[in-house]
Amino acid sequence: MDCLLKTLTKKEEIDRIIRDTIDKVLVLRFGREKDCLHLDDILNKSARDVSKFAEVALVDVDSEEVQVYVKYFDITFLPSTVFFFNAHHMKLDSGTADHTKWVGEFHEKQDLIDVVEVIFRGAMKGKMIVHCPIPQERIPKYQLLYKDM
Template sequence: MEYLLPTLREKREVDSLIRDTIDKVVVLRFGRSSDSVCLQLDDILYKSARDVSRFATVALVDVDSEKIQVYVKYFDIAFIPSTIFFFNAHHMKMDSGSADHTKWVGTFQRKQDFVDVVEVFICMILECPVKV
């Protein structure tokens, strides 16, 4: 069975997903389906979606849609793909080694890299003990 990723093209769709998803990480990939790097990331997200489905919801956001531009400007989507994470309608910040702590810019090298990032967010939320 295929696990399809929804593509959001309207602000109200993004608003609804962020607002109505409770106790799961919301992963929004901002990009375009015609970009080769976005397609590489989409493949990783697609392959990971089932594995993280218990604790995350993944969706694609079409940056070329006119009805999405408010989010493109608000999150300063200058480079694609950019991936933004939310939990219970709160934007999750991250330190990925870049100056921008609001989003992941670029793709992940492997499926496990993406799963690891989502798991870090879950541990932050659940306040998992640090293993030494």
């Protein structure tokens, strides 16, 4: 591993990193370490490359203290990655029904770097939603299930 990413297990830690990450994209991976080995490897390898314009951290979804965020972002599929810029939630239009987060893994390191770069550039222009630069065939597909419908 190139570097060791922070694992957040408390709501206060998430609040603090969202509030204190200024002029950089904050990449928060929600998941479990054992289920996210490939994605965490990509995040680790990418962290240094994006360090000038992004910070990457992991959120342990099994921690009782982070459930408010798990519910708020409707983290039902793991892993899910949420992006922020200057404490604002950044959305990513990847052609899926949910623009609030990236659901699934990135196929390769460059895909993550491209997404973070597009979010950073969009945020610097005041945009709150950006178009995903990854080709459709490399965007994970999943089925949204609605309860009580």
